[in-house]
Amino acid sequence: MIFRNVRTIFALAAAASMAAGSALAFTSSNYMRVNPVSASVFEVVARGRANPGDYWCAAAEFLLFNGSTNATQRIYVVRRLGAAETMNRRSAVHFSLVAPEGVDTRPGFTMSVKRVGENLSAAMARNQCYDFDYRWIP
Numbered sequence: 001m002i003f004r005n006v007r008t009i010f011a012l013a014a015a016a017s018m019a020a021g022s023a024l025a026f027t028s029s030n031y032m033r034v035n036p037v038s039a040s041v042f043e044v045v046a047r048g049r050a051n052p053g054d055y056w057c058a059a060a061e062f063l064l065f066n067g068s069t070n071a072t073q074r075i076y077v078v079r080r081l082g083a084a085e086t087m088n089r090r091s092a093v094h095f096s097l098v099a100p101e102g103v104d105t106r107p108g109f110t111m112s113v114k115r116v117g118e119n120l121s122a123a124m125a126r127n128q129c130y131d132f133d134y135r136w137i138p
Contacts, residue, residue, distance in 0.1 A: 026066070029129055032058035035086035040098050045084045046091040052113045053128035055081075059095040060125035071123035073097060076105065081113045 026034040032054055033045040044058045056075070063069040079094035086092075093113045099105050103117035111128075112118050 026062045028058035028061045030054050030057050033087065034058055034062040037085060037094060041078055041094050041096045043084060043086050043092050043094050045087050045089045047089075050091060052111050055093045055095075055113045056111065056120055056125040057129035059093075060120075060122045061129065063097070064122055064126060069097060069122050071121065071126075073122050074099070074119045075122055075125055076100060077113055077116055077118045080116055 024036070028034060028044075030050075031047050032050065033047065035043050035045065037043050042059070042062060044055045044062075046054065059075050063073070063075065064071070069075075074097070076096050076099050077093060078096045078098075078100045081091060081093050083090055084092035085094075099119070100116055105117045105119055107119060108115070111120065
């Protein structure tokens with residue numbers, strides 16, 4: 001009887017910590033860390049080397065898995081690639097669902113994280129998670 005109660009307590013504690021942690025931070029399928037910066041801005045932090053698609057993938061997964069958006073919603077770069085604010089890392093990008101004011105937000109021909117105002121739909125950003133990695137082929 002005591003063992004069953006202890007198991008229940010541990011299960012409840014684990015569920016509570018996961019629920020609290022998901023509101024604070026998120027780890028995407030490509031192991032990028034996503035942390036909130038403000039009510040409307042979040043930061044995608046690289047763990048090691050990353051290409052622009054990795055940042056877009058993590059941003060889309062964070063929004064879609066948390067139910068914060070739909071597939072057609074635009075995701076905007078609001079602070080270009082630079083040092084992270086929420087962690088001690090060199091590479092991070094700030095994203096938002098709100099377009100930054102005073103910058104050109106017309107979609108370009110490239111996918112970049114170095115231009116404020118760059119944007120993709122959540123579905124297109126999520127597609128970056130499925131890119132095939134050719135680096136292992138000799």
